[in-house]
Amino acid sequence: MTDEKTSINDARRKRFEKNPIKGTKFTIAISSAKGGVGKSTFATNLALALKNLNLKIGLLDADIYGPSLPKLFAINQKPENKEGKLIPVNKYNIQCMSMGFLTEEQTPMIWRGPMVTSAIKTFAQKVEWKDLDFIIVDMPPGTGDTQLTFAQEIKMDGVIIVSTPQELALQDVKRGIAMFDKLNVNIIGLVDNMSFFLGDDGKKYRIFGEGGVKRTSEEFKKKFLGEIPINSEVGKFGDLGKPIVQSMPDHEISKIYANFAEQVKSIYL
Ligand SMILES: Nc1ncnc2c1ncn2[C@@H]1O[C@H](COP(=O)(O)OP(=O)(O)O)[C@@H](O)[C@H]1O
Numbered sequence: 001m002t003d004e005k006t007s008i009n010d011a012r013r014k015r016f017e018k019n020p021i022k023g024t025k026f027t028i029a030i031s032s033a034k035g036g037v038g039k040s041t042f043a044t045n046l047a048l049a050l051k052n053l054n055l056k057i058g059l060l061d062a063d064i065y066g067p068s069l070p071k072l073f074a075i076n077q078k079p080e081n082k083e084g085k086l087i088p089v090n091k092y093n094i095q096c097m098s099m100g101f102l103t104e105e106q107t108p109m110i111w112r113g114p115m116v117t118s119a120i121k122t123f124a125q126k127v128e129w130k131d132l133d134f135i136i137v138d139m140p141p142g143t144g145d146t147q148l149t150f151a152q153e154i155k156m157d158g159v160i161i162v163s164t165p166q167e168l169a170l171q172d173v174k175r176g177i178a179m180f181d182k183l184n185v186n187i188i189g190l191v192d193n194m195s196f197f198l199g200d201d202g203k204k205y206r207i208f209g210e211g212g213v214k215r216t217s218e219e220f221k222k223k224f225l226g227e228i229p230i231n232s233e234v235g236k237f238g239d240l241g242k243p244i245v246q247s248m249p250d251h252e253i254s255k256i257y258a259n260f261a262e263q264v265k266s267i268y269l
């Protein structure tokens, strides 16, 4: 190879070299190509379930346009700024950071491109996480520029893709899988959220269709991590700012999350 080619390749590699987040052993992203499938609900409850395994956990709400963590964890505190670094807000013994801590709730999120990029860089490099086993990153929905920038700026050790069983959601999931594969981010597996409703008669009602997420994981040779039923208590406790895993650790849904947490732990630790 010519010298010129070598240096072009070096420059290219540098550009795509990702910096790991400091202060954590592993960074796990929670992604879904679509919004409203329960990604933030999953990210918060998984973080709490991992904490219950005596691990030290951080939670980065990376949804810049629609942050959820202030509401889901009832945080209305601004993070301290120490020597140019943001100190995460501690809640439920989890180190938390969100764009929502930095802006007023009412402020419309009309960010221009460069501002979004700089926000992502701040999250990746200027937050003082401390001695964590895992940071769980609640990714913004979609496979657009923001996700690309995230995936390029933040070195992720794995990603969990959350979907609901509708065909429309699955189409986007396939795009998401393609994106992470292309970026060489390890896909831990797929989760089927709101997969069925358990009736009083004990029957499972598959309101949004049957087995689509599992089929998609088989099609793309990814692991299927499990299903979470539709349960109104999930939304209720989220709205109260104390997710179900924290409020009702023995609830059937909390047990499902404990299983996801065990799966994640056993892969990395
Ligand atoms: N398993 C579930 N059962 C019932 N409601 C759920 C479940 N998972 C999520 N929800 C509800 O769905 C809505 C969207 O969830 P959210 O986590 O905000 O999605 P996303 O982050 O993907 O946009 C919320 O009102 C949440 O409470």
Ligand SMILES: [Mg+2]
Residues within 6 Å of the ligand: 039, 040, 041, 063, 066, 068
């Ligand atoms: Mg969300």
